[in-house]
Amino acid sequence: MLDSPTVTNPYRHLPSIDRLLDQPELVAVIDQFGREQVRNAARRVLDDARAAIGEGGDAPDLDALMAAVQTTLATELAPTLRPVLNATGVVIHTNLGRAPLSQAAMAAMMAATQGYSNLEYDLDAGRRGSRYVHAERMICELTGAEAALVVNNNAAAVTLALRSLAGGKDVIISRGELVEIGGGFRIPDILEQSGARLLEVGTTNRTRLADYERAITPASGALLKVHQSNFQIVGFSEAVGLSELVELGRRHDLPVIDDLGSGTLLDTTPFGLAYEPTVQDSVRSGATLTTFSGDKLLGGPQAGILVGKADVIARLKQEPLTRALRVDKTTLAALQATLLAYLRGTATTEIPVWQMITARPEELAMRAKNWQDRLSAESLPVELRPGSSTVGGGSLPSQTLPTTLLALISDQPDRLAALLRAGEPAVIARIESNTLVLDPRTILPGEDDTLLAAISAAWQKNR
Numbered sequence: 001m002l003d004s005p006t007v008t009n010p011y012r013h014l015p016s017i018d019r020l021l022d023q024p025e026l027v028a029v030i031d032q033f034g035r036e037q038v039r040n041a042a043r044r045v046l047d048d049a050r051a052a053i054g055e056g057g058d059a060p061d062l063d064a065l066m067a068a069v070q071t072t073l074a075t076e077l078a079p080t081l082r083p084v085l086n087a088t089g090v091v092i093h094t095n096l097g098r099a100p101l102s103q104a105a106m107a108a109m110m111a112a113t114q115g116y117s118n119l120e121y122d123l124d125a126g127r128r129g130s131r132y133v134h135a136e137r138m139i140c141e142l143t144g145a146e147a148a149l150v151v152n153n154n155a156a157a158v159t160l161a162l163r164s165l166a167g168g169k170d171v172i173i174s175r176g177e178l179v180e181i182g183g184g185f186r187i188p189d190i191l192e193q194s195g196a197r198l199l200e201v202g203t204t205n206r207t208r209l210a211d212y213e214r215a216i217t218p219a220s221g222a223l224l225k226v227h228q229s230n231f232q233i234v235g236f237s238e239a240v241g242l243s244e245l246v247e248l249g250r251r252h253d254l255p256v257i258d259d260l261g262s263g264t265l266l267d268t269t270p271f272g273l274a275y276e277p278t279v280q281d282s283v284r285s286g287a288t289l290t291t292f293s294g295d296k297l298l299g300g301p302q303a304g305i306l307v308g309k310a311d312v313i314a315r316l317k318q319e320p321l322t323r324a325l326r327v328d329k330t331t332l333a334a335l336q337a338t339l340l341a342y343l344r345g346t347a348t349t350e351i352p353v354w355q356m357i358t359a360r361p362e363e364l365a366m367r368a369k370n371w372q373d374r375l376s377a378e379s380l381p382v383e384l385r386p387g388s389s390t391v392g393g394g395s396l397p398s399q400t401l402p403t404t405l406l407a408l409i410s411d412q413p414d415r416l417a418a419l420l421r422a423g424e425p426a427v428i429a430r431i432e433s434n435t436l437v438l439d440p441r442t443i444l445p446g447e448d449d450t451l452l453a454a455i456s457a458a459w460q461k462n463r
Contacts, residue, residue, distance in 0.1 A: 089439030092393025157304030169221025265291020
């Protein structure tokens with residue numbers, strides 16, 4: 001019997017899709033992604049292999065094809081939202097998800113999703129209830145407000161307030177407060193979407209009470225005060241205080257809306273920071289409505305919170321737009337758990353944002369020194385440098401907190417930063433004076449070992 005002729009056609013070395021999928025090594029992959037997804041990936045891998053052969057390349061072996069299928073699936077179907085380690089020193093980092101949640105908030109979210117809940121069910125009456133009652137009592141207890149409403153973010157809260165109180169009318173605002181917040185959202189754009197008309201008064205650096213008063217006409221709908229968020233006007237400047245604006249509103253029967261932006265329930269001065277207006281201050285000043293975020297200095301989930309007069313909040317709850325802006329059960333559960341820490345007086349020890357803000361410089365120095373010792377033992381060129389952290393999130397502009405930075409001495413800091421971002425988990429650092437530095441203030445408890453392993457891995461790849 002003659003021997004079979006040697007196969008010289010390289011395409012004949014490629015297996016069929018079914019043969020590839022029948023390999024034991026791909027069983028777990030099929031269980032993870034589903035047979036149809038694996039089949040589609042295998043088809044693309046074989047198409048690429050045929051294209052490579054057509055350009056003069058060799059046919060890959062079976063192991064290489066299976067590896068390519070797994071890599072393709074891992075790349076194409078991996079979640080795009082990933083955990084990262086924040087070594088930037090920016091506490092409320094807008095691009096990195098703002099405030100990390102407390103353990104209590106995460107547990108509350110888990111409990112709310114494991115089964116049914118009374119989200120819109122009145123247990124006492126045995127009939128349909130309202131989701132708007134959840135967290136309201138806690139918010140009122142903490143702020144002194146008559147009533148509260150939670151929506152999905154602060155921009156939504158401002159839009160709802162303007163639409164309800166001043167839709168189709170003029171809203172008077174100082175030119176010095178026409179801010180742009182993260183993502184390119186500008187106060188004039190929000191005003192336009194609400195159906196209200198923007199009426200600017202004063203100048204960029206100086207606005208007086210008389211400027212507001214001269215602008216009031218029968219077409220006026222509200223007076224709006226906006227926190228300047230991420231910038232300051234210094235030097236030859238003048239602004240009208242909220243109390244003065246409220247008194248002017250009373251004289252002319254106009255509501256006053258105070259957009260605090262981040263908003264805080266705690267006095268920031270004991271922690272070495274400048275004074276940040278609190279929600280309680282705004283309520284005491286008599287603002288008709290005060291709006292603020294749930295996921296910045298409050299340290300909770302993404303939400304917009306409105307507090308104010310009971311009749312006004314009741315009116316907002318009936319607005320058709322409110323339904324489009326409502327929050328889900330997990331947000332309400334996390335918000336309640338976060339607020340409970342404030343009611344207990346344990347916010348600075350339980351809520352990560354406040355743990356970071358109140359971290360003592362000597363504690364941060366010890367932590368950075370531990371990093372240095374461990375990495376030096378692996379022959380990595382590292383040193384400690386004094387530095388500054390920032391609060392971020394549009395809060396306390398130009399304010400910094402002292403820290404100790406770990407510097408990685410490399411002539412390729414940008415490449416090293418890219419390698420850290422490409423790791424698992426990704427590490428986000430910052431570059432100062434052409435040196436890659438990492439700030440312990442924003443590395444959460446329990447993340448140190450993971451961080452140091454990521455630095456070591458990136459350094460080895462950078463060599």
